[in-house]
Amino acid sequence: MTLADAFVSKRNNFTAVRLLAALAVVLSHAFYISTGVTESEPLISSTGLSLGGHAVNLFFGISGCLILASWERHPDPLRFALARTLRIMPALIVAACVMVVSGMWLTQLPLTDYLTSSKLGAFLLKAFSFNARATLPGVFESQVPTNIVLMTIWTLKYEVAAYLGVLVFGLIGLTRSRFFYPVALTVCIAAEVALALWPEIAQKHTSLPHFARFGFCFVLGMSAWRFRAYVRLDGTLFLVAIAALATATLFGGLPRALLYPAEIYAGLWVALSPRLPVVGWLQQTDLSYGIYLYGWPISQALQVQWPGVGMPSLVALSMVLAVGAAALSWIMVERPSVRALPRMTAWAMMRATKPIIVAPSQNPSNG
Template sequence: MARPRPWQGVKVESAIAGPHNNLTLIRLGLALAVVVSHAFSVTTGELSDEPLVASTGFTLGEHAVNGFFAISGFLVTMSFDRRGWRDYAIARTLRIAPGLIVAVLAVSLLLGSAMTTLPIGEYLGSPSLRRFITATLTSFKSNTELPGVFSNNPLVLPMGTVWTLKYEVMCYVGVFLVGLLGLLQSRAVALVLVAGLALGLVGLGLLLPDAPKGMETALRLPLIFAFGGALYVWRSRARFSGLLVLVLLLATWLSAGTFLYKTLLFLASTYGILWLAFAPALTRFSYEPKADLSYGTYLYGWPIQQSLHTLWPSMAAGALLAPSLAVTLLVAAASWYLIEKPALGLKAKALGRRTLRTIEPAAP
């Protein structure tokens, strides 16, 4: 059998079988990118002030979320395939829920009590406090306020990033249902799903170019997740190729200003981020940190930036960035070692270590 040419890349199944990957570093980089991006909107209240909007149409934070969903789609599909539905459900629940529950309680009860302008007794007894906790944990709402907290900030939301978890969980459920139907390994189903979502997004750009952002997001994130999952399903045939990354990026650049641009951008970024994570040429000397701080960074970055802006409202975005990153990483480390890592230990016990070892996806 002839060896593949260098420009053909390596089969996905061979790449993921390798001993190293860049997943932990990439996820941390994506989470830090979200914090960098939000330093601008937190201080000005304008999303258009964030980096990359003018050149790409999307904020740095939105690009980072796209990267999270690409990785998640690939790894979550692999997780169900290797584990089965019972282990999958346990693994997904224990990966997301403990960190989120503690973050919501910490922000609402500890940070909120310290930052509120109300008397502490009135704050703790407020129905708005209970409503915030319930809404954030049950429906992942980012637009619920805490009484007297961040009320003078341009944006008053205490946890502005949790809205993406709604789409993440929906995608998890989608994988679960497709897996129960026995269709998870169907290449045709994976292809139809990606093609359908891509055509829906193309149609939206063609027929409703000024459609509400939420409508676009409802197609964007599932498309990216589905494409990531499809690359796993097609792992015995699909390849990770640097040349293909360049071709996709060139096609995206050439389509700028057309109804094809956004769809090509999302497909290119999905393929590109997974190429960065698994391509052997990029992972040969990779270093994997012992602590995965990405989830904690993603959850706590926003409320920490909001708090710093409340304390020093004249601080510009650039000045806010360094202290917010430092504090966020410290809190994320505490979240990992005190909450997330112990939860992973519970998961290992619950699963009885019955399944094949797989790379763990972390929620955005």
């Protein structure tokens, strides 16, 4: 079976894969929050990336595949922009506001000082612009390694940049070209090699490694969709991908750029393979974004309120509470926002095409 066959069947576990990836991010961050040492996070010593980092790679790979598919089904820039905005911004806005309210209980400052602090407005503005360094006055000032409130939102700006890339390249027709993808992948590989050979570039321009890494994963996903008729869901290839990831985990030494195709292929195989049962209820319930947003502050709050919590308890409680918060976010914010897309698109189209009526000028001499 090819990817094309699997997509035609509309039978998939994408939401389940994203759920597992989001939980992996929570697990990975719990190690850092508990120990205060970045190197304590799983996989970072052997692969150069934490478990959470690899999970984010998978997010970008799946996103590249599905976002390009969405563009090809509906190549309308207005609808595309609205769909992406409605998927990201409402939940982020609500999460930031929830943290401001939660800060009244979490802050070490007197409540009046907290509520009158100018940092509240600054926090919201930074959060809405995907600035992970947004902090709240007196919140997470002790017992945890950092006072950052919404750590994971820093990756959203790269996600938005990838969406803009699909929009621009789609509008000029490059996404339909068979030659665009080999060229784009070559550029991504060249960027990874250059950053490995000249690390001072990454030290001077700290965002470049993230652009290179996330861009590579996103383009891999796009390529999988573009050549879906030729990409086979092969059990042997899946085992090879898993073996490569296991080798890197156990022994290290493999370039990270070699791991990206392996983990993205493995993720697509799990999501689309007919050999695996479909988790039916998850197809209509995507908790991954909510877990991604709330997992970090929940772990931080647990560590602050319960300083003696052990690692197993911190991980278990963080996951359970993050899933609960994500369920509320999905039911109350994300699902209604996604369902509002047709109405919002129709309204925006009506506004865009509404004729402008210019009132005729009156000549004073005519009365």
